[in-house]
Amino acid sequence: MRPPRALWVPFDLGRPMGTPDEPDFQRRVLECGLSLLARKSGPVLADFLDDAPGSKPEDTSGWVCPVKLAPADSDRTVSGLRAQLEQEMTALQPWYDLQLEQKGRTTVGVAAANICDSAKLIADFIEDTSIDSPCAYRPLALMLKYSVEDLKAWYFEAAMAQPGGSGRELLDWFWKATTAGKALLQLASSMSACENKTIQALGTKSIVPRAYERFVPSTRNIP
Amino acid sequence: MVRLKDMGLLDAQHLREKEVPGFDTEPFVEGPRLAERRLAVITTAGLHRQCDKNFSLEDTGYRVLPGDIDLNDIVMSHTSVNYDRTGFQQDVNVVFPLDRLRELQALGEIGSLADYHYSLMGAGWLPHEIEPTCVELAGFLKEDGVNAVLLVPV
Numbered sequence: 001m002r003p004p005r006a007l008w009v010p011f012d013l014g015r016p017m018g019t020p021d022e023p024d025f026q027r028r029v030l031e032c033g034l035s036l037l038a039r040k041s042g043p044v045l046a047d048f049l050d051d052a053p054g055s056k057p058e059d060t061s062g063w064v065c066p067v068k069l070a071p072a073d074s075d076r077t078v079s080g081l082r083a084q085l086e087q088e089m090t091a092l093q094p095w096y097d098l099q100l101e102q103k104g105r106t107t108v109g110v111a112a113a114n115i116c117d118s119a120k121l122i123a124d125f126i127e128d129t130s131i132d133s134p135c136a137y138r139p140l141a142l143m144l145k146y147s148v149e150d151l152k153a154w155y156f157e158a159a160m161a162q163p164g165g166s167g168r169e170l171l172d173w174f175w176k177a178t179t180a181g182k183a184l185l186q187l188a189s190s191m192s193a194c195e196n197k198t199i200q201a202l203g204t205k206s207i208v209p210r211a212y213e214r215f216v217p218s219t220r221n222i223p
Numbered sequence: 224m225v226r227l228k229d230m231g232l233l234d235a236q237h238l239r240e241k242e243v244p245g246f247d248t249e250p251f252v253e254g255p256r257l258a259e260r261r262l263a264v265i266t267t268a269g270l271h272r273q274c275d276k277n278f279s280l281e282d283t284g285y286r287v288l289p290g291d292i293d294l295n296d297i298v299m300s301h302t303s304v305n306y307d308r309t310g311f312q313q314d315v316n317v318v319f320p321l322d323r324l325r326e327l328q329a330l331g332e333i334g335s336l337a338d339y340h341y342s343l344m345g346a347g348w349l350p351h352e353i354e355p356t357c358v359e360l361a362g363f364l365k366e367d368g369v370n371a372v373l374l375v376p377v
Contacts, residue, residue, distance in 0.1 A: 003374060004251045012225050013234075014268075014307035014377050017323070020314030027323050030373075034257055034333070037371055042251045105295035107312045110277050146277065149300065156309050167307040198280070206280075209304045210233040 005036035005044040011052045012167055018052035025053055054166055063165035066158070067091040070179050081186070082123040084179040089119060096158035108153045111146035115154050118147035119180070126186050129194050141198040144191065148184060148207055155180055175212040184208065188216050234305060244350060260371040263337035263364055267345025268311070268318045268377040269301025278302065278344040283356050288340040294321060303346045306377050318377055337367045345376055
């Protein structure tokens with residue numbers, strides 16, 4: 001894009017200042033970028049070469065999941081998934097509450113719905129793709145998308161009640177180990193097969209990150 | 224942005240194949256010292272206040288982030304799922320470093336911060352598609368006396 005002055009940073013997408021809760025490092029990144037304003041000719045593309053604290057694969061944090069999750073080979077029917085999701089969220093609820101108390105903030109809320117209702121909508125759609133939107137002023141496609149984002153945010157915030165946990169650790173945990181991750185993989189599959197073009201497009205591109213798309217079941221394998 | 228070699232193969236391939244149009248000009252101006260500048264932030268992270276309208280699936284609009292905003296009030300409704308949000312969920316400053324900027328202003332390193340900062344949803348737009356929004360924002364920034372803009376992508 002060739003802005004007048006640019007600072008390249010080696011941080012993961014989504015973390016332009018490097019690492020959360022590392023104010024000294026964030027300030028250093030900012031000061032380095034803002035110092036480019038003094039350059040008298042350009043365009044300028046400078047490199048910030050230091051890796052973000054805790055970002056290297058060997059920087060294992062010791063983060064552990066705060067609750068016992070359902071085994072990978074547990075009931076895969078829709079009713080089994082719904083029951084496991086409810087159990088998992090009940091187990092995680094105290095950790096979400098603790099994190100909320102400690103941080104004083106939550107990023108859950110784009111669906112403007114109770115988180116249990118968001119989870120229920122996801123399970124309902126997997127069971128029956130012809131359901132109506134639960135919201136009078138938002139189409140079903142948007143309600144599914146916002147419910148997915150809220151569910152992920154809720155899980156990550158609950159997980160963050162335990163210290164440590166890099167972005168990649170938390171993403172792997174969510175998509176590979178939790179029932180919620182399993183539900184969203186199934187949701188993406190169901191949405192991708194939907195006749196509604198908006199729902200189909202969202203299911204294909206905007207529910208599961210590219211890195212985890214290989215875990216999305218083919219439609220015919222959903223029980 | 225992360226090194227391509229540190230990304231997953233599919234994500235790296237996606238970025239390599241991105242359409243990146245060129246520009247006919249390379250605007251570049253000098254300005255006063257940082258300690259005399261008035262600075263605004265423009266983020267493309269799809270951030271907004273809880274009370275604001277979410278970004279829709281194809282949204283070239285902007286949301287206003289007031290300079291005195293409570294950072295605990297910020298949510299993210301960006302459509303893309305292909306970047307990490309856990310950093311933002313832990314500390315909003317990792318994408319919108321307003322606390323850090325307020326500290327630098329208190330130290331006298333930055334002259335002042337704008338009355339309003341702005342948020343867009345990046346990733347999906349070619350320059351000509353988002354240009355009308357950017358022209359509108361440029362007008363707001365001039366009215367606010369801003370002479371330095373920190374563009375923060377995700």
